[in-house]
Each structure stands twice: as C-alpha cells, then as structure tokens.
Amino acid sequence: MTDRAAFDFDLFVIGGGSGGVRAARIAAAEGGAKVALAEELRMGGTCVIRGCVPKKLMVYAGAFPAQIEDARAYGWDVRAGGFDWPRFRSQLEAELTRLETAYRTTLANAGVQVFDTRATLSGAHQVTLADGRHISAKHILIATGGRPFVPDIAGAELAVTSNEMFHLDHLPRRALVVGGGYIACEFASLLQGLGVQVTLAYRGGAILRGFDAEARDHLAAALAARGIDMRLNADVAALSRSTAGITATLKSGGEITADLVLYATGRIPNVAGLGLDALGVQLGPRGQIIVDDYSQTAVPSIFAVGDVTDRINLTPVAIRQGHAFADTVFRGIPTKADHTNVASAVFTTPELGSVGLTEEQAAAQGRCDVYTASFRPMKTLFAGRGDRMLMKLIVDAATQRVLGCHIVGEGAGEMIQLAAIAVKMGATKADFDATVAVHPTVAEELVTLRKATRSIGPA
Numbered sequence: 362m363t364d365r366a367a368f369d370f371d372l373f374v375i376g377g378g379s380g381g382v383r384a385a386r387i388a389a390a391e392g393g394a395k396v397a398l399a400e401e402l403r404m405g406g407t408c409v410i411r412g413c414v415p416k417k418l419m420v421y422a423g424a425f426p427a428q429i430e431d432a433r434a435y436g437w438d439v440r441a442g443g444f445d446w447p448r449f450r451s452q453l454e455a456e457l458t459r460l461e462t463a464y465r466t467t468l469a470n471a472g473v474q475v476f477d478t479r480a481t482l483s484g485a486h487q488v489t490l491a492d493g494r495h496i497s498a499k500h501i502l503i504a505t506g507g508r509p510f511v512p513d514i515a516g517a518e519l520a521v522t523s524n525e526m527f528h529l530d531h532l533p534r535r536a537l538v539v540g541g542g543y544i545a546c547e548f549a550s551l552l553q554g555l556g557v558q559v560t561l562a563y564r565g566g567a568i569l570r571g572f573d574a575e576a577r578d579h580l581a582a583a584l585a586a587r588g589i590d591m592r593l594n595a596d597v598a599a600l601s602r603s604t605a606g607i608t609a610t611l612k613s614g615g616e617i618t619a620d621l622v623l624y625a626t627g628r629i630p631n632v633a634g635l636g637l638d639a640l641g642v643q644l645g646p647r648g649q650i651i652v653d654d655y656s657q658t659a660v661p662s663i664f665a666v667g668d669v670t671d672r673i674n675l676t677p678v679a680i681r682q683g684h685a686f687a688d689t690v691f692r693g694i695p696t697k698a699d700h701t702n703v704a705s706a707v708f709t710t711p712e713l714g715s716v717g718l719t720e721e722q723a724a725a726q727g728r729c730d731v732y733t734a735s736f737r738p739m740k741t742l743f744a745g746r747g748d749r750m751l752m753k754l755i756v757d758a759a760t761q762r763v764l765g766c767h768i769v770g771e772g773a774g775e776m777i778q779l780a781a782i783a784v785k786m787g788a789t790k791a792d793f794d795a796t797v798a799v800h801p802t803v804a805e806e807l808v809t810l811r812k813a814t815r816s817i818g819p820a
C-alpha cells in the first residue's frame with residue numbers, strides 16, 4: 362500500500378500563521394503533496410491579524426502629528442485635527458480582511474484543504490478536529506505560534522495584551538505600558554504618537570535587553586524626549602481599579618494611574634492542550650517544542666516551526682523555517698533554516714535597526730573596532746527638532762569583517778535590511794569604505810565612518 366493510500370493527507374499543518382501557510386503552500390504547490398491546514402482563529406496568524414501588520418499601520422497613523430508639525434516648520438500652513446480612532450480601526454479591519462482573504466486564496470490555489478477549526482494531536486500520524494473527526498497524515502507540522510504572557514499578579518485581569526489593542530472602543534487618555542521588549546516599546550511609542558499620555562514601566566535598568574547597549578540608551582533617551590514617561594527599575598506588584606482609573610503599585614512603593622494598562626511582558630509558545638506530552642514530543646523549559654536543525658521533533662513524523670519552537674521569534678524566520686521544512690520533506694532538498702545574522706527592527710519612533718553582534722557580544726568574542734556616528738539629520742534639524750541619529754559598525758580587528766551594525770533613527774528598519782546583505786556576505790570595513798556615498802542621505806554615514814571611536818575586547 363502506498364503512503365498516499367495509507368493516510369488521508371501527506372501533510373497536516375496545525376496553525377495558519379506565517380510559518381504554517383508557507384510550509385503548506387510549498388509542500389502542496391512545489392512538492393506535490395496532499396496537504397491540509399487547520400486554523401482555529403483567523404487565517405494569517407499573529408503577524409497578519411494581531412501583530413506586525415496592524416502594529417505597523419498604527420505606527421504610520423501615529424507618525425502623522427510629528428510630520429505635520431515638521432511640515433509647518435517647512436512653511437506649510439497645516440495643522441493636525443483630531444484623530445478618528447473608530448474610522449482608522451474600521452479601515453484597519455478592512456485591510457486585515459483583505460490580507461486574510463489573500464492568504465486563503467494562496468492556499469486554495471496551491472490545493473491545500475483548509476479546516477477552520479481547532480486541531481489537536483491524537484497520534485504520531487493523527488490529528489483530531491474540534492468536532493471529533495480524526496484525520497491521518499504521514500507528516501504533521503505544528504505551527505501554532507505564541508501567545509501573550511501576563512505575570513500572575515493581583516489585578517492582572519485589569520490589563521490588556523497586544524491582542525486587544527487593535528479592537529479598543531476608544532483610545533485611552535493615559536496608558537501604562539508594562540515591559541521593555543519589542544512590543545512594549547513599539548506600543549508605547551505609537552500610542553504616544555496617537556496623542557495618548559504614555560508611561561512605560563520596565564523592571565530592568567535599560568529597555569530592549571539583548572540589543573546593543575549604546576543603541577538601547579540612545580533609543581530610550583529619544584523616547585523620553587518625545588514625551589514618554591520612561592520608568593526604569595519599575596516592577597509592577599499589583600493592579601487595582603479606582604474612580605481615578607487603573608492604578609499600578611510598584612514593588613519600590615510608587616504608584617502609576619492610567620486609563621489603560623497594556624502588559625507586554627513576553628510571549629509563550631502556544632502548546633496548551635495540543636496533546637504533545639502523551640506523544641513524547643519534547644518541550645523545553647518555556648514550553649517550546651524542541652526540534653533539530655530540520656525542525657523535526659523527537660517524534661519523527663511530527664515537525665514544528667515558528668514561535669512555538671522559540672528559536673528566533675520573528676515572522677521572516679518562521680517563513681524560512683516553514684519553507685526549509687517543506688523543501689526537506691517534500692522536495693528532497695535537505696535544508697536547514699539559517700539563523701545567523703538575522704536583522705530586525707523595533708518600530709518605535711525613532712526606529713532601531715540591528716544586525717549581527719552587539720558591542721557587548723563582540724567584546725566578549727575578540728578584539729574589535731567600534732565606529733560610531735551620532736548626528737542631527739538634515740530633515741529634522743531644519744524643522745528645529747533635537748533628534749539625533751545613531752549609526753554604529755562593529756568591526757573585527759583581525760579580519761576587518763563588519764560583525765554588527767546598529768542604527769537608531771528615522772528609516773532604520775529600511776536601512777538595516779540593506780546593511781544586513783553586506784554583513785551576511787561577510788563585507789569588510791574596506792568594502793563599506795569603497796562604496797561611494799549617496800548624498801545627501803542619512804545612510805551615507807555608514808560608508809563614511811573613517812576613524813574608530815574605540816577598540817574593545819581582549820588585546
């Protein structure tokens with residue numbers, strides 16, 4: 362009996378987010394596999410429905426007041442009126458519906474059968490749908506992503522998470538954002554842009570742990586300069602409601618009162634109730650599915666990609682992992698997803714773009730030269746703003762390879778994507794220097810950093 366006759370499908374994907382949809386499409390359209398995909402919520406997953414896409418559209422919305430202010434400095438007779446949140450929200454909803462439809466069309470064109478329901482694992486080759494139907498598959502891919510984590514403090518139910526932020530009835534007058542990671546910083550920044558009075562409370566001494574320290578400090582100062590009340594070393598002990606709003610009591614004793622409290626204290630793998638324990642799929646300490654370089658779990662027929670594996674939790678990485686899985690299993694091209702030199706951007710205003718080693722990582726690794734430039738860009742200088750841009754290259758002293766690039770400022774997300782190509786290719790500082798500047802741009806600073814600011818690491 363052939364495999365195809367033995368199983369209902371060659372591949373059953375649980376989760377219709379970035380990783381799952383890419384894997385399903387490639388397996389079906391390019392691997393010739395018979396594929397099914399189950400999604401219990403909206404097609405598109407976190408990135409499209411409650412993450413990157415709606416967030417970025419809110420970032421754009423929040424950027425206009427400052428742009429209008431700058432326009433006045435440039436001689437335009439314009440002023441910002443009020444922001445119509447319900448109107449923006451319905452336009453946002455229409456855009457998400459369009460994208461969701463596009464995802465469905467992609468899957469349908471590839472011949473993937475979609476089940477709009479929850480699926481759990483009931484065997485090494487079997488899933489069970491919410492209505493009790495059992496479906497067999499030669500391979501099963503778990504791509505269930507992650508979900509917001511809120512610490513178990515008194516009054517935690519008074520807080521919202523990023524999931525709820527796109528559906529608010531109205532924008533709050535005052536918001537408290539708890540956390541210091543990507544989501545906390547991005548929402549603090551975009552809410553401030555939309556006219557909300559924002560306080561960010563982070564338990565540590567510097568936001569965005571893991572990023573380059575100089576870039577973190579530069580960004581924190583810029584966010585404070587834009588009017589966000591940055592409370593560092595501020596750990597929230599409890600939330601309570603009063604007539605004044607929601608009050609957060611800090612472990613240090615102080616209080617912060619706001620109309621909305623957003624908890625952005627990390628995300629955890631979405632594995633609850635999937636039936637993994639009984640099958641022998643191994644989980645790590647955070648509940649993440651342990652996989653090998655080919656995204657295969659301890660059960661040979663079961664694979665996992667994306668945030669549920671907690672490797673690098675970024676959409677493009679999940680897509681690469683899903684694609685590599687499909688190439689390996691259905692196209693006979695063994696492929697490992699490459700997790701080195703993955704660039705990312707934090708979409709605050711200003712943005713932070715980063716690729717490769719931080720100065721701290723580089724110093725621990727060997728002798729390096731650090732090139733930095735901090736300057737006032739022409740555009741905002743003319744408008745009378747005090748904004749400073751930070752550009753930074755970290756160069757291996759022996760090989761002269763550029764090991765890291767960090768940018769804080771307008772357009773950093775776009776710039777870092779291009780710098781990442783050079784870093785990924787192993788470009789040296791001489792390669793950067795040999796590249797003629799595009800003038801006048803802010804990015805030209807990357808190719809005109811002549812003298813090292815400092816040398817770091819063991820001599």
Ligand code: NDP
Pocket residue numbers: 512539540541542543544545547563564565569570597625626627628673674675705706707708
């Ligand atoms: P992060 O892991 O980036 O940040 C979590 C933050 O919450 C950290 O500052 C952490 O502090 C803090 N925290 C954790 N537990 C507690 C606690 N019990 N009490 C108080 N504070 C706590 O998670 P996010 O939720 O911001 O984002 C999740 C992932 O999504 C990111 O890792 C990123 O990969 C991805 N993402 C990417 C984006 C992009 O590419 N632009 C945008 C948004 C998300 P500490 O540092 O002290 O541990």
